[in-house]
Amino acid sequence: MADDAQVDLKEEVAEAVAPFDPSKKKKKKKKVVIEEPTDEVENVSEKIENLSVSESLESTFGDKKKKKKKPVVTDFSNDDILDAGERLEGGEIDEENEEGKGISLGTPQLPWEGTDRDYKYEEILYRVFNILRENNPDLTGDRRRTVMRPPQVLREGTKKTVFVNFMDLCKTMHRQPEHVMTFLLAEMGTSGSLDGQQRLVVKGRFAPKNFEGILRRYINEYVICNGCKSPDTILIKENRLFFLRCEQCGSSRSVAPIKAGFVARVGRRKPGT
Amino acid sequence: MSELNVQIPTTFDPFADANAEDSGAGAKEYVHVRTQQRNGRKSLTTVQGLKKEFSYSKILKDVKKEFCCNGTVVQDPELGQVIQLQGDQRKNVANFLVQAGIVKKDRIKIHGF
Numbered sequence: 203m204a205d206d207a208q209v210d211l212k213e214e215v216a217e218a219v220a221p222f223d224p225s226k227k228k229k230k231k232k233k234v235v236i237e238e239p240t241d242e243v244e245n246v247s248e249k250i251e252n253l254s255v256s257e258s259l260e261s262t263f264g265d266k267k268k269k270k271k272k273p274v275v276t277d278f279s280n281d282d283i284l285d286a287g288e289r290l291e292g293g294e295i296d297e298e299n300e301e302g303k304g305i306s307l308g309t310p311q312l313p314w315e316g317t318d319r320d321y322k323y324e325e326i327l328y329r330v331f332n333i334l335r336e337n338n339p340d341l342t343g344d345r346r347r348t349v350m351r352p353p354q355v356l357r358e359g360t361k362k363t364v365f366v367n368f369m370d371l372c373k374t375m376h377r378q379p380e381h382v383m384t385f386l387l388a389e390m391g392t393s394g395s396l397d398g399q400q401r402l403v404v405k406g407r408f409a410p411k412n413f414e415g416i417l418r419r420y421i422n423e424y425v426i427c428n429g430c431k432s433p434d435t436i437l438i439k440e441n442r443l444f445f446l447r448c449e450q451c452g453s454s455r456s457v458a459p460i461k462a463g464f465v466a467r468v469g470r471r472k473p474g475t
Numbered sequence: 476m477s478e479l480n481v482q483i484p485t486t487f488d489p490f491a492d493a494n495a496e497d498s499g500a501g502a503k504e505y506v507h508v509r510t511q512q513r514n515g516r517k518s519l520t521t522v523q524g525l526k527k528e529f530s531y532s533k534i535l536k537d538v539k540k541e542f543c544c545n546g547t548v549v550q551d552p553e554l555g556q557v558i559q560l561q562g563d564q565r566k567n568v569a570n571f572l573v574q575a576g577i578v579k580k581d582r583i584k585i586h587g588f
Binding site: 407413 | 509511519521551554587588
């Protein structure tokens with residue numbers, strides 16, 4: 203195979219890597235082996251190990267090939283290795299699940315049921331959370347996350363963007379629309395205003411995702427309490443400084459004022475200047 | 476007898492820390508990397524707040540070479556010098572500045588979407 207790899211580089215490039223790849227066949231074989239009905243758990247695990255070895259070999263193969271081609275591609279090959287690892291893990295977990303199902307069809311579906319192997323951290327964690335959820339659901343870590351509706355964005359003409367539910371979002375955050383607006387405009391480096399129906403009109407083209415990202419940053423900086431992570435806060439202005447006070451835990455912190463920063467001159471210049 | 480009220484001079488300076496931090500060449504100063512939309516799908520990237528000691532033109536020269544883009548150093552009346560680059564180079568610039576050791580990673584603020 204190594205000899206094959208040293209065939210003309212051009213050919214290699216011309217042909218996709220897939221037909222050339224000898225390792226794929228290998229994989230298939232291995233998979234077939236696994237799919238054969240095996241009753242003993244240990245066998246399966248052994249085979250998984252085999253698989254892992256072969257996969258790692260593959261990835262090293264890939265590495266070599268790609269290195270010959272271009273040094274730049276090495277990153278991808280690294281990814282490949284990672285991928286292989288992930289796949290392997292996934293496979294392992296699947297196998298384990300199957301084990302669990304096969305052996306204990308009863309109510310407690312614990313992956314280690316029936317086997318005498320060591321527990322894994324994730325499994326034990328999972329179990330703890332299950333118990334916690336059953337007995338008192340309030341204590342589970344997934345606190346009611348603040349759900350915000352995604353920003354609805356329309357295009358007005360080609361050069362302007364309308365943020366439709368701007369007011370709604372401001373209300374859910376309990377923030378002054380002006381404050382949110384200044385932040386958005388400063389971050390996007392454009393100008394804009396509120397129109398008659400209290401929508402935000404921004405100059406420039408922006409996707410909803412962009413708004414979402416900026417709003418997320420706004421919430422992190424100006425809404426969420428640092429201590430308890432609750433969004434139940436109010437923004438107070440005290441002698442020119444903005445302070446964020448949490449309604450839940452009573453803590454307060456100062457927040458940075460919004461500065462527009464440098465805005466380059468875009469567009470046509472006046473003929474005079 | 477009334478020596479209790481006398482202030483004992485110590486070498487401890489309560490403001491030493493604060494001063495030292497300030498003199499750390501703007502320890503709290505962020506380098507702001509922004510982007511701005513132009514016409515069509517063109518955009519601009521501005522880098523503001525680099526330390527004054529650096530030679531902006533030299534940085535610019537390397538950046539231009541690295542990212543294959545044009546750029547200038549703009550003199551702003553309030554903010555001093557600002558590097559302006561063509562295209563959306565926010566991530567590139569941030570990486571470059573960190574790798575060149577010009578700014579620490581947590582001192583860079585990337586704005587925009």
